[in-house]
Amino acid sequence: MNTIRRYLYGQILSAVSFVTLGFLALFFFFDLVDELRWVNQGSYHITQALMYVGLAIPSHLYELFPITVLIGTIFVMANLAQSSEFTILRTSGLGPWRALGTLLTLGLAFVLTTFAVGDYLAPAAERAGQLMKARYQGRLTTGQTGAWMKERQAYSSYAVNIARMRPDGGMQKIRIFEFDPQGHLVSMTRAETGRFNQDDSWQLENVQRSEFPNDERSSARIDQRKLPELRWPTQITAEMASAALLKPDRMRTIDLFEYIQHLDANGQSAQSYEIEFWRKVFYPLSCLVMVVLALPFAYLHFRSGGIATYVFGGVMAGISFFLLNNVFGYIGNLQNWVPWVVAAAPGLIYSLMSLAAFGWLVLRR
Known part of the structure; x- marks a missing residue:
């Protein structure tokens, strides 16, 4: 069983790493093109632009990691099903529940990675990038009134x-x-x-x-x-003060919590910050949703060349999850819904859908 686990983990980690690097390279290019408009204004040159765009990579990694986990895991599961390798793994003792437990264990590692990047690496890199840009452009401000x-x-x-x-x-x-x-x-x-x-x-x-x-x-x-x-x-x-000037999704969870307490103590509305706080709490858990969503693809029967269609369908399902997550945030802020319900609802909905697909495709068929 350890051999099977190492084989699956190696395949999934390789695929997820490849997809993540591809997406990060694409976003790096887009950010650099957008940042070129500020080059040669004052002492802000191409070197500083490259440094600033590079410091934005951890934030993109935090945003993209769950969906790259989904794409990489779906690709591996579908590829194993098409080549009949997963059938061999099943005859070797990899039952449905054991396969689910194996993927959830790897998903927990993805959860911890996402939390570490989002709560430590991304905020530090974001602040360093903002301060570096302010050093060459002269200030860090928001809007016309600060x-x-x-x-x-x-x-x-x-x-x-x-x-x-x-x-x-x-x-x-x-x-x-x-x-x-x-x-x-x-x-x-x-x-x-x-x-x-x-x-x-x-x-x-x-x-x-x-x-x-x-x-x-x-x-x-x-x-x-x-x-x-x-x-x-x-x-x-x-x-x-930094929270008032910077985006709340770029803050550490503990700093965001302290800022919410400050707003509550002074009679100010903290609804949007509370939603963002609970989103940061539940967002890393979406990696578990992604791996559960990818598992049923290992039990499908693919014809030659049909794998791309299923992978594309799985990617669309993942994108719809993030769209629903954002829509719930906006609607919850407008309708004054309970913040933790707003943040947890998309994950719960897709977890139930994933488990339903797992039960139908795996257990019943």
């Missing part, structure tokens, strides 16, 4: 705006609006630059602070002052 965040403290609430992030992790063009419990504007602080301290605070530099007294006698007065530095205590961390 990132907006909100925080509640003991006696005040704050609306915070960061226009840009510097390549070294600092902030530029910071605005902090302070409100009292009644919602009146108390003060407005502007800072040219700022950095994150280790003691839950920001160190602001070149500060202009305007205070608006709320008592009736001074309602028309605005107190203004300029400060070279100002320490502002806050629970907004560098990861939260």
Whole structure:
């Protein structure tokens, strides 16, 4: 049995690796063509473009790995069925449930690989790529107004705006609006630059602070002052600021969870981030769905040249899974569905379909 397992694993790993490299090469080419528009603007040249596109590869690997697992496994299973090798393996003791268990064991290895890439390698590479690009283009920003965040403290609430992030992790063009419990504007602080301290605070530099007294006698007065530095205590961390500037699907799971807790604590909607969090939890498990979906192809009877049709059908089924996954995310966000149900539903649906196909093609026939 160990010989059969090593043979299957070797065939599947070779096929999955080949398909993955092919897809990554294709996406590398597309990204490079798209990135050429920024080349020779300032100090951003073709070398930096190649580095930036290369650092995007782990993100593409995370997105593509389940579908490359499906394509590679379907190809191996269908090829073994066409050459009658799988029939020989069945007569050697590879029953349906043992075959399913063998593939699920390999699927667990794919799950761990997908989780490691998506939670450690891809976020680190994405941040390094963004900071490298910002180093040569001068800034990291989103939209025209930057990132907006909100925080509640003991006696005040704050609306915070960061226009840009510097390549070294600092902030530029910071605005902090302070409100009292009644919602009146108390003060407005502007800072040219700022950095994150280790003691839950920001160190602001070149500060202009305007205070608006709320008592009736001074309602028309605005107190203004300029400060070279100002320490502002806050629970907004560098990861939260990066989350507001970067895409949530590029964050680590733990950072995304902490950002959701921050949004909830400050009365902000976290629906889209909660859906993305649960998608990151369930997404690696889609590799198990893919290997179960591929197993019935080993029990089909192929005519000469008919393997391509079945492989194409399996690939379309895999693509439909990812389309359904995205559609559920958008609809769940619009309809305010339970986030973990939105994230888990596509996987559960296709798992039931895969097991139904396995039961019909394998156990009953």
